[in-house]
Amino acid sequence: QKEVEQNSGPLSVPEGAIASLNCTYSDRGSQSFFWYRQYSGKSPELIMSIYSNGDKEDGRFTAQLNKASQYVSLLIRDSQPSDSATYLCAVNNQAGTALIFGKGTTLSVSS
């Protein structure tokens, strides 16, 4: 069974701090990695995708990928209360036909 693991949290950070969310995956053949944000009662919203080792930055968000360690992370700089949500790590299966989701990390940003 291919798995994606995340700490469920909650991860609590003060406003303006850096939030660091981590994810590990078991399928060495995975090639595509995504971070989704899900507000309570809402649908998952794609915030970052990353396909190659290293860092990818988009505004306050940085995704990091290390395929050798099977590790993906998401950094949120200058965290805002509006960032409070559940962050879902998703990894494509080897065939690229479906996403395998982690159980999500709940982030709480206090003002």
Add this chain to the structure above:
Amino acid sequence: DTAVSQTPKYLVTQMGNDKSIKCEQNLGHDTMYWYKQDSKKFLKIMFSYNNKELIINETVPNRFSPKSPDKAHLNLHINSLELGDSAVYFCASSPAGFGQPQHFGDGTRLSIL
């Protein structure tokens, strides 16, 4: 314009009934999916269709039957509903090609009485 739309948004029904959920996407995507998110918020793939053809059928009871009349629509019919079917069902779509990101609809919250 709504990219991936699902109807209904809420569905409350009794055990044993049959119900359908509809999904439409106007993104021009080739692949559509159904996911189930349970009470613990775990999101799991149920079905995947590429250009109207079934690609993935995860371990889902055969009471669940997807139907794709064209590549912009993927409907989900559920027979003989059970208490354990209570969940939020999300439709998603993605462009053709390996490992493309998926875009989700707003979800259908199914509650079985």
